[in-house]
Amino acid sequence: MVGAVAALSAYEGLGVVVHGSSGCWFYPSSLLRVDLGCTDLSSTDAVLGAEKRVRETVEAMLPRHRAVAVVNTCVPGIAGEDLAGALGDLPVTVVDAPGFLGGAWIGHERAIAALGPVVDEEGGGVGIDGLSPLDPFARGNLFEIERILRLAGATPGARFAGGAVESVGRAAPVSVVANPAFATGPGERAGDLLGLDAVLATVGRLADRDDEIDPGPVAAECAAAEERCVHACDKFLRRHDPPRAAIFGEAAYVDAAGRLLDRYLGADCAVLGYRDAPPTAPGSVRADDLDSVEKALARAEPDLVLGSSFERRLWPDAAFVPLAPPLRGRWRLAAAPLAGVEGVLALVEGVLNACTAGRKA
């Protein structure tokens, strides 16, 4: 449910209603801080039905938005209310994404599918997929990907999720991906931008499709960034041993961070903990509950942890770099990227600073 609400809330002009209790509403509301409606279901509504309440809530939202999406929660999902029928005469999209269906990624996927995206084959531009407000790097990724596309001579196209709600009907034929865990948009995908190699490969594929796109300026930036990373990490390694790292988050982010740490610092990536996927790479584990995270940390005894506040709490003496939500107890105001050239520089910078702060010797 939270993943669906987050995806929908990214669209300008689209009001979002949580069809559930105020308890269900509270968490996405506190995370997203947007105009989020709720039907405030009570026990009575659950028994007698709540179509009237849904309608009232939608009608209260419509004057402030061009369209409204209603996200089902667990109990109405089990009860099987005919929301589409009850709201058929209003500009409403019903998203069936009760929490028991799975994680935020599934809710995100359901929300995008419910909006009914349409590829505009005649339209130009390169779409940006894999954006979710739940991703702490989403805003930074968006800015960085737009910058890289323009650097290569491409025009940024429709986003999934984000932009004006009407843009859903004008999806670009080809997209690049910010965070593969949330990549559910339509059309072809040229690839992600996690790491300099991926940036070069993805922009190269875009250039193969479109003669107007020039990968040269991006390649020059990648070369300069590579040199800066190598230089900084080499300086670090003159005084410090390579870190022993445990990395937690969505699989694609974890793998990308692991590759960077290996490439520039020769780090021992002792744990790759995946929130959203079964373990595949060597050293990877499923890390979608605190117990498995705690065991993995105890086994690895890392001196560098990339992950969320959970991992930071469980292994507080290690250097810490944010990589996954939730990230509580720290200010995050700037749009930090993980994708693109700046994403690589930001991650390497974060790791070096965290490791240096912990080891002044």
Next chain:
Amino acid sequence: MSSNPSPSSTPRSDGCTLAGALSVASAVADGVTIVHGPSGCSHHHVSLLLTSLLDRPGARLPVLLSDDLGEREVIFGGEDALALALDEAVARSPGSIAVLPTCVSEAIGDDCAAVAERVRSVPVVVVPVGGFLGGGFYEGERAALAAYAELSARLPAPDTGEGPVIALVGEKNLEYEADCHAAEIGRLLGLLDLGVGLRFVREAPTASFGLLPRADLLVLREPGMGGIADCFPVRPRTPRIHGFPVGLSGTLAFLERCGAALGRDAAGAVEDEAGHQEAVLARFGGLAGARVSLSGAPRWAVELADALGMVVSPAGVPVPVPEPAPVGTAGVARLLARWGRSL
């Protein structure tokens, strides 16, 4: 954050019983809590609990398990998933296990009590909540306290010596100042040569709950806890104080009530505390004459302003009037520091 624009006829601030029940169950020092529902319910509550724990460096992260009910369990029932989670919880050798049903398990009709009954080696508390199907935060909090009270009747009373047992009941575990409040109660009781015998249930091990039935005095966090305390397995006519001490005179009255309840002469303690309060007020003598406005003008705040010679006026400078009110003289002193900063 924008306010929820849903129809005003329905209260929206009640939240979920699960959050209230978790605020109690997760405070049991050696407890394991199982959320019988989708993993998302656990995730969002752990995330919020974590936020409150960030203000307490080094604090214990509660052990919270989810049996991760999914579409399959919604169709075929979730009792097997709960049984597996109970096995996992038992393997951790906790002092007790709390099972918290959710709206999903309530809607599909799982019999959590029957599943929990199969566990013999560890006390299991099934808190009769069902997400929003059964009320909001406060109903969940009170249901959890009642469930642990019921458990206390089945536990042997630990040996605590001869002194009277004073139990703090229903501390607000998500409250930022919760431990400061308990420390202040302890200080006040110390003036009567008494102490807190049981914190029910904040950061207390399960075995200590066996003290509840032999408590000599129940100090409730707030008057609203009275209904739950009526159900406690304590001796008939066990005295109660219906709220932590608030304000200057309220703190002195607390000492008098404790003394009266336990047959102790509180005159000396009251005199000592009154002297302490005078010393505190003297530290903030510079506030005399200041014009302040007090939101809601609660009696304790007006009394405090009067004691310092401040002028209470709607046109005065607004100063913080926290709700819940600060506890004891220590709470008053911290509030006065904030008033001073506001002025």
